[in-house]
Amino acid sequence: MSKTVEKLKNLLSLGENQTIKYIESDELKYCGPQVCAFLNTKGGYLLCGIDDKGQIKGIANATQVGEQLESQLKSSIKPPVLFSVELQEVENKQLLIIEVPAGKDIPYAFNSDIYTLIDEQVQKADIDTIRDMVMRKQIEPTRWERLFSSELNEQDLSVSACKKLLSAKRIPKEILQSEQGLLHQLQLLSLAKYGRLTNAADVLLASSPGKRHPQARVRAVCYRHKADDEYQDLQHFDGPMFTVIEQIITFIMRNTPLRAHFRTGNNQREELPMYPEQAVREAIVNAFAHRDYSNFSGGVKVEISPVQLKIWNSGAFPQGIDELKIEQGHISVLRNPDIAHILYLKGYMEKLGRGSVVIQEACKNAGLPSPKWHSDNMSGVTLTLFATEVTTEVTTEVTTEVTTEVIKMIDLMSQEHSRDELMKLMGLKNAEHFRKHYLKPALGITPALVEMTIPEKPTSSLQKYRLTPLGLQVRQQLNDKKNK
CATH class of the missing domain: 3.30.565.60 (Heat Shock Protein 90)
Known part of the structure; x- marks a missing residue:
């Protein structure tokens, strides 16, 4: 499993020290408790489509399944919270990646049950754990975004901004189907409470939030x-x-x-x-x-x-x-x-x-x-x-810092070239002379004018060299000077 973990971390850019769990199923009853446990602890990634031996099985009809699973999770987990479900192809198979940050409004419940992680395993929280979660929430100050915005009322909201939000594809259906008005819809989105708009609603949707903030x-x-x-x-x-x-x-x-x-x-x-x-x-x-x-x-x-x-x-x-x-x-x-x-x-x-x-x-x-x-x-x-140094001013500075040998090589480079091809272009036969006076200076200057096509294997027999964007700009200016 460890090889699979490292491979997927690198492939998916998950970084170090991340909590990552794998399940083969994409069913709500298996994914929901894990997502809930992540929310109630320190967050993590849930990868669906990998069995307990680390074999990548994939998810059939992943696009449709992913959309359905995301909708089900958002309806089943309370209070409303942010997490994302995305598709990723690995070894020609589709995985679902559920990315879950640590929740700010614990305890979270999945279908009325509260889950947590104990020794990295998902378990239903006992009464003492739930009591501890509630007590911690009570002593934490209310977030700025959850405070009521003074003097903000529904008429101060931008009509077009509210329409754009409610027309977004990801808005849950129960919000769109609400018949109790805009304020109730915003309450379902945690932007209002007890009939009053929050600071979050102000900075997100108000026509001029700067008047109050x-x-x-x-x-x-x-x-x-x-x-x-x-x-x-x-x-x-x-x-x-x-x-x-x-x-x-x-x-x-x-x-x-x-x-x-x-x-x-x-x-x-x-x-x-x-x-x-x-x-x-x-x-x-x-x-x-x-x-x-x-x-x-x-x-x-x-x-x-x-x-x-x-x-x-x-x-x-x-x-x-x-x-x-x-x-x-x-x-x-x-x-x-x-x-x-x-x-x-x-x-x-x-x-x-x-x-x-x-x-x-x-x-x-x-x-x-x-x-x-x-x-x-x-x-x-x-x-x-x-920025890359591509202006005329900077390019001139660069060209004065390099040798005439490097300028000659840049002027002749038109694509990716091997070492032998470059030496042939310049009519050189001494490989050591070429390395010291042409190739090494071109690669070593900062910012670079020439780069390797396989930088992780500098001595590879397949190694070639090409101009960087700055090198291309220098060559273009050299050509412009010739044509004047």
Whole structure:
């Protein structure tokens, strides 16, 4: 089983120190108690379609089964809570992955029974365990998102935002079928209680939540120069969360340059946004889902400069989470589960604990440096995405730092080449001379101009070399100079 565990961890980007359980069945009666137990303890992943020997059996009709199972779980587990069900293909077989964060509103019950984990095994909770859960809940302060929003009434909500939410595909049928009005529907979504709207409803759906919660406004600025001494664009956003998220993403994509991209084996140049929209979207949504809304001097800020994109939100990482665990894709400890639940229902959140992995993979695929997270109790959490150095100014700086030998090699590279092919292109016969004066300097410069096709096996007989996005940009500028 251990080999299967490690293989699936790597394949599914589940990270280290995760609680992972396997069952062969996709039936509600087997999945429900496990999900409930995860919610009442520390969260975890339930993989359906693997037998007790670690053999991958798969799930037949996985798409339909997954949708049905998710709906059944959400109807059977109380109080309402956020978890996700997704499909993943492994060895040409479909698995269902149920990702469950630690619950904030324990005790949770599945079909009126409360389950917990004891020695990693699912068991019905005894009376002492249930009493302990209830007592712990009573002494915990009410979350900011659950407090009533002062002076907010139904007329202050955005009609279009409410319609967009209730038209989302993931909204449970019992909410859509409710005939008791909007306030009752929002109560079923934990956005209202006793006929009053909560702070979560305010920041999610109100036309102007900043009137009551100034910290809900978002500041976005784009600086013109590296020194950050003047800006070319500055905006403040206030409105329903879905609208603001889209406005911020548009702001970022509008104020970042395009980068050149060449497909492998194709000299056709493409112009793509500097930062992949998938990474930008995931980063912005995470900032809204995980920020500390109770901090009245906090909020969300976006800063764009020629060399990086910074997204900051108030509130440090939850206890037990650090930069390393975030990079590994540690399962979420949700600060605002009600807000996160709505973002999930609307389709903004998918992989609850692996948003960081999605961001890293998107940056890697785009040829960008690895993103960095920084957190402390005083300044909150900052995510930095780094640009590739593709502007004329930076490319000139790069070309002056490398030797004429490296420039010659870059100028001749048009696709993936083996070492022998490169030497032949340049008319060289001395392999050691080529390695020392051409290949090694090209691979060693930062940022890199040339990269290996098999970096994990540098001495492989199948090894080839290709230009990085920056190397392609340098070569393009060299060609432009020739043609002038």
